[in-house]
Amino acid sequence: MPVLERQGERAWRRHERIRQLAGWAGWLIGTAIFVYCWQLLSGKTIWAFVSDAHSQAADLAVRMVPPRWSYMEGLWRPLWDTINIATLGTLMALVIAVPVAFCAARNTTPSVLLVRPVALFVIVSSRSINSLIWALMLVTIIGPGVLAGVLAIGFRSIGFCAKLLYEAIEEIDPSQVEAVSATGASGPQVLTYGIVPQIMPAFAGIAVFRWDINIRESTVLGLVGAGGIGVQLNASLASVAWTQVSLILLAILGTVIVSEWVSAKVRHAII
């Protein structure tokens, strides 16, 4: 127990002296880095605009209410597109993520040296690029539209789903796999009878979880032209039609709440 002795009295301390000093040094370095970064940020900021912010915010609030309800007629189709982008993108990602995950998991990969690094690289590069950037890329290549959105969501989700899935595969109970292979089962049979039933709940959970995230992300893909309600948002922002913007935000809010409710229900049913 770390104890500090001072003038013959022993007082309890939480950490040893060395650890305490290391902690202080860590705080000092961390604070220095933060202050330096803050200085850079402050240098690039026009503080006159920031001090003006409250009047800007008030102005915006006035211009956003009331939402232009009649605009809703034109929003049903983009909302349907948004849901399609999220759902079809998730499906596409799952189809690709399953083989990638089996290649990436240590206990099922065909080759730890050759196949596993490739699968891990696919996962990392898909995960580190935001779906909006995927969309930006795909819009320049295949043109604006819903397809670019579906592909963007799909590419972004492969890494996420494959990562969670391969972690689930690595955590399976090996004794079940051993029992199945002891019956003389072939490789694919071991997979379907020994491994798949164990990861099925995780798989369903991951699919629903990602779908929920994708609904959120697909609402903004239209900002770069990849279809969905974001296209209307971008157009309304460009034409400073703030009453339409507020209606679109309400529509997004509603969609997100519904998707969260659906995914909570499905997850509840699985677990």
Next chain:
Amino acid sequence: MSATLRTWHKPPFIRNARLRWALWLVAGIYIAFGLGTLEVNWGRVIDGVPRGHRFLAAFFPPDFAARWDAIASGLAESVWMTVTSTVVGVALSIPIGLGAARNLAPLPVYLACRSVVALSRTFPEIILAIFFVKIFGFGPFAGFLALSLATIGFYAKLLAEDIEDMDPAQAEAVRATGASWFQWLNYAVQPQVMPRMVGLSMYRLDINFRESAVVGIVGGGGIGATLNTAFDRYEFETAAAILLLIIGIVMVLEYASSIIRAKVQ
């Protein structure tokens, strides 16, 4: 005993046969309908094939040199936006997270903090960024605010959940020594949630860096603006270079955070 041949089938994932078939049917109809209303301009897609080739070719080798100044300043901006927004976001999350834990806070505080969390979680970072750009003007300050707010939604929620899951015996033991509220927080609650929270703040640093690459698209500063310009000018070699740098930095961050998480847990 008659020798009937009986084969075993593994039980299906959804036990109720009627529900299972109904789900398949609904899924089939939806996919058919969804694909049917996709409205793909195939002519444009086919036109894009050579451009896609050019884009892929641009990765071998990517061109770091042509716009190096813009790339370097954009990346640096992203990095310090990430650091400041993570620190500020986490610092603000701590009081809100404490307030959003049901076993710590009285009901009115709990509801207020929960609504802050819900509000900042609903909209994607990019929409927050649009509004902050409008209110605070172009530049990294708007991006910083958007990322900080998004951090609060993420971090305060997880912190609150972690506090609600803590071991009440330790908390009671410290309270029984006559500790004040702050002492109780410091010696009973904090040690229990600290390891997970350090890991999560590293994870959030990683997310904020990735998000800082997109807030630039709407004028929130960072590497996103440079990337957007590169795509607009069809400078695929520069875009490839930026993408590789982002992937590289995310990989380094992920590796570093896994080391730190292994150390604290």
